[in-house]
Structures are given as structure tokens and as C-alpha cells.
Amino acid sequence: MEKTLKKYFVVFTVPTLIAFAFAFIIPFAQGVYLSFCDFTTVSNAQWVGFKNYMLAFSGSQGFTRALLFTVGFTIVCIITINLLAFTLALLLTRKIKGTNIFRTIFFMPNLIGGIVLGYTWQQMINAILYQFETTIVSNAKYGFIGLVVLMNWQMIGYMMIIYIAGLQNVPTELIEAAKIDGATAWQTLIKVKLPMVMSSVSICMFLTLSNCFKLFDQNKALTNGAPRDKTQMLALNIYDTFYGKTGYEGVGQAKAVMFFIIVAVIGISQLAFTRSKEVEQ
Amino acid sequence: MNTKTSKSRALVYGVLTILAVGMVIPFVWMLLASFKTSNEVFSIPMKLMPEIWHGENYQEIWKKIPLLTFFVNTTKLTLITTVIQVLTSCFAAYGFAKVKFKGRDILFVIYVTTIAVPWQVYMVPQFALMSKMQLTNSHLGLILMQAFSAFGVFLMRQFMMGIPGELLEAARIDGLNEYGIFARIALPLVKPGIATLIIFTFVNIWNDFMGPMIYINSTELKTIQLGIRMFISQYGADYALIMAASVCSLIPVLIIFMLCQRWFIEGIAAGGVKG
Numbered sequence: 001m002e003k004t005l006k007k008y009f010v011v012f013t014v015p016t017l018i019a020f021a022f023a024f025i026i027p028f029a030q031g032v033y034l035s036f037c038d039f040t041t042v043s044n045a046q047w048v049g050f051k052n053y054m055l056a057f058s059g060s061q062g063f064t065r066a067l068l069f070t071v072g073f074t075i076v077c078i079i080t081i082n083l084l085a086f087t088l089a090l091l092l093t094r095k096i097k098g099t100n101i102f103r104t105i106f107f108m109p110n111l112i113g114g115i116v117l118g119y120t121w122q123q124m125i126n127a128i129l130y131q132f133e134t135t136i137v138s139n140a141k142y143g144f145i146g147l148v149v150l151m152n153w154q155m156i157g158y159m160m161i162i163y164i165a166g167l168q169n170v171p172t173e174l175i176e177a178a179k180i181d182g183a184t185a186w187q188t189l190i191k192v193k194l195p196m197v198m199s200s201v202s203i204c205m206f207l208t209l210s211n212c213f214k215l216f217d218q219n220k221a222l223t224n225g226a227p228r229d230k231t232q233m234l235a236l237n238i239y240d241t242f243y244g245k246t247g248y249e250g251v252g253q254a255k256a257v258m259f260f261i262i263v264a265v266i267g268i269s270q271l272a273f274t275r276s277k278e279v280e281q
Numbered sequence: 282m283n284t285k286t287s288k289s290r291a292l293v294y295g296v297l298t299i300l301a302v303g304m305v306i307p308f309v310w311m312l313l314a315s316f317k318t319s320n321e322v323f324s325i326p327m328k329l330m331p332e333i334w335h336g337e338n339y340q341e342i343w344k345k346i347p348l349l350t351f352f353v354n355t356t357k358l359t360l361i362t363t364v365i366q367v368l369t370s371c372f373a374a375y376g377f378a379k380v381k382f383k384g385r386d387i388l389f390v391i392y393v394t395t396i397a398v399p400w401q402v403y404m405v406p407q408f409a410l411m412s413k414m415q416l417t418n419s420h421l422g423l424i425l426m427q428a429f430s431a432f433g434v435f436l437m438r439q440f441m442m443g444i445p446g447e448l449l450e451a452a453r454i455d456g457l458n459e460y461g462i463f464a465r466i467a468l469p470l471v472k473p474g475i476a477t478l479i480i481f482t483f484v485n486i487w488n489d490f491m492g493p494m495i496y497i498n499s500t501e502l503k504t505i506q507l508g509i510r511m512f513i514s515q516y517g518a519d520y521a522l523i524m525a526a527s528v529c530s531l532i533p534v535l536i537i538f539m540l541c542q543r544w545f546i547e548g549i550a551a552g553g554v555k556g
Contacts, residue, residue: 016369017392019369032402042409109307110484116311116506116509116527216491238401252405264398
């Protein structure tokens, strides 16, 4: 029995693990190594220690600015997207007619690719700003707000669906009991529903966090960093370091490794925090 | 009491309708702008409706850039990758959910956590590796790169976990081998999951921008997402044509979504709640 099971493990899982090693583990390890090297192609790498990491923080690199912009953007988006998505989910779980149509409409923005999305919003925002004789690239504030609106528009529907599923799993007896005990609608929401959907909150926070932090396509299409890289997010900053000018591949790699560490640390602490608030059902 | 509930119900519908209109506006904008001239898109004062409906934009887009080639390429890449990814995901998910082996769960966690790792960290070495195997600037390379998906495995495992072990055990006792159990018992039970994964993969590959941008050089191999950017040149951008091409690029995705949306929404929920 043991032997046959081992055979099946090989058949079902090993192909994926081999692909995983080739497509991820090897390049990832190489990527971390290269962040400590000077290189133009992977084969001519020379060890330089922490030089790339120091360089990444020099003013002309724009890494710190991109990091701050990305953090600000992500914080605003996490709050707005989750508040709106949760509110929508609350409205759509109140046994009313037509909820399916609303769900479908709210989800539709997820079908558009980041590039098309970025161009469409750029046009709409510019069409409005033209009335005031300005454009989205004239002021970093417009770019920031534009990105936040765009991201909200795209992600609310997705998060809403996860929240709806969570809310539908809250036992009705629990809500009934709260009502009988004289809890107001607000108290029921905060003291009963919210703790019961904490696992959905966990997932949604994590998804918004990682999607906002890693945003690239939309950033590239909407402003491409303009004006003067002030609306450049981390992924775009790293991309521009890799492909914008030669000789900075190592710096780009160092930035990418730091990018990974930041995403990992924030992601894990967020999950640990929200998970600790979850209640066993 | 009754008037109170009907009032609050009206309020709920009001809020929902306003938000729904907000959600639809960009789609409407896209459609209307695709019938305008590029100057008209940014007219002062702002006009939503085109002055004259320029239906010829929809002929122009195919002539100005090789959009048909891009459509064929995108369709080919999307269909092949989706089929392969769904198969490999189901296969591995069954392994992770229903075949017991040492270190399985920790291996799964490690595998799935990598979804969150930004591509930028391993993008350059991965490109070098692919280039050594002469798989850059080729569709085969793009397909192989996306043949396996940690997200797909994660999603399918969520569904596979729901299959009762006794059911599989009974089939084993009846003499069905493990492949038979996988194909004839497990797969039919996770159809909603498969539908979900199909849409997810289809939409992702169809809309993929960074992959083709980095891996594809030759114009005849490019995809729609890259093509749309060709309407922007150093002399300016053809905004109306960008929108017309965008509308065309959305149609296949919308059709797939409408066909499978029931399962799709169920699937996202399953991935989110049990995760």
C-alpha cells in the first residue's frame, strides 16, 4: 500500500514540483545572488557585496520616492476598497430582488486588462481635466487620485464577492439571538457579523495589499510615472531600472529583492494580525 | 413598520443603482469614444455622445496595425495555455488534496505562498534561462512559462478537499485505480472549480501584458495588449482607435464570463472563504 501511494505522489505532484523548481526556485535563488553582483548578462556577474543596495537608495534612483508613493497608495486603497466592498456585500445579502444582476455588474471591471483599463481611465480623467485646462500628467496629485479611483473601481467587485460568501456563512440563529437580546443593527454588525467574517477580511486585506503593492500595468498605462516619475510605483521603478538604462541591472535586482522582502513582511504581519482576530466557527 | 422597511429598501436600491451606474460608466465611455474622432474625445465642453458616429473606426483598426494577427496570436496562446493550466492544476491539486505523502502540507504551503512573490525578483534570471533554451520570442516559451500555476493548484485543491474521502475509498475497494478515481470521480465533482479556473486563466492570459512585453519582440508574434499600445506613437495617440480595439478585445472575455459566471462567482467565494 505504502509503495503504491508513493508512486501516485510521483505521478500527480512531481511534474508540478519540477516545473516549480525550474520556473521559480532556480531563477529566484539566482535573482537573490545577482542582487549582490554587477552584471549585464547573467553569465558575467561579479560579486560586489552590498553596493547595489546602497546605490538603490541614492536620490537619483527614485526607489525611496516610489516606495513612499506605493505605501501611501496601498494604505488608501486597502481602506477604501474594503469599506466599499463590505458595505456592498451587506447591502447585497439583505434578501432583495436583483442581487445577481448587481453582483455581475460590480464584478465586470475585473474582466478588463490593466492596459485597457489604464487608457480608458486616462481618457475619462483627461476629458474632465481638459475643461480646467490641465491634464493628469501635470500634477502628481491627479495621478494618485486617478490610480486610487481606478483600483477601487476594479477591485471592489471581487472583494465584495468574498465578503458576500463570508456573510452568508454567518449562522442566522446568531443574528436572531442578538436581535432578541436587544442589539441594534450597528451592534449586530460590529459584535456579531464582523467577528464571524474575519477570515474573509483576512483574505481580502491580503489580496488588496498584494495587488496594490505589485501594481504595474495600470500604473504604466495611466501615467507611466509622470510628472517626472512622481507617480511611479515600485514595480514600474524596478522595470525602468532593468530596461531603461544599461549598467543598472544589479541595482534593479537589489530593488526587486527589497521589494519582495517588503511585500513578504507586510503580508505576513497583516495575515498574522487579522488571523488572530478570527473566531473558530 | 411596513413603510419603514419599504423606505429602507428603496434606499438600498438607490445606493446600489448609483454605484452600478458608476461601475458601468467606463464601459459606456469606451464604447462611445470608439465611435468618435480622437479630437472629439477631449472636446471642450465635454460631450458624451459622438457628434457623428464614426463606425469606420472599426475598419480602420484592422488596417492601421496587424490587429487580426494579434487576435489570432492571443486566441491561440490563451486557449492552449488555459487547457494545459487547468489540466496540470487539477492533477497537482488532486495530489495535494487526496494522495497522502510525507511533508505534503508544508510543501503545499511553500508552493502556494510563492503566488505573492513579485515577478521582478526572478524575472531577469528566468529570462536568461529561457533564452538559453531558445524559448524567448516564441509562443512556445510563453506557453511553457504559464503551463503550471500555483494559484490554479490552490483553487482546485479547495474544491478537491470537499470530496469525501469515503467516496474515493469505496471506489478503491471496487477496484478502480487512482487515475480512474481522479478522472471519473474527482473531476466530475469539482466542475464548478474547473469552470472558475477556466475563466480566471482565460481572462489572465488574454489580458497579460508584461509577459508578452518582455518575451516577444517580433511584431508577427505580438498579442492584442501589446498591439493596443501601437496606436500611441511619438507623434501622438489615436485615442478613438485605442478604444475601438479595446472594445473588440473585451468581447471574447465577456462571452466567456457570461457563459460561466454562475460557477465563477461561486468559485471565487470558495477560494476566499475556506482559504
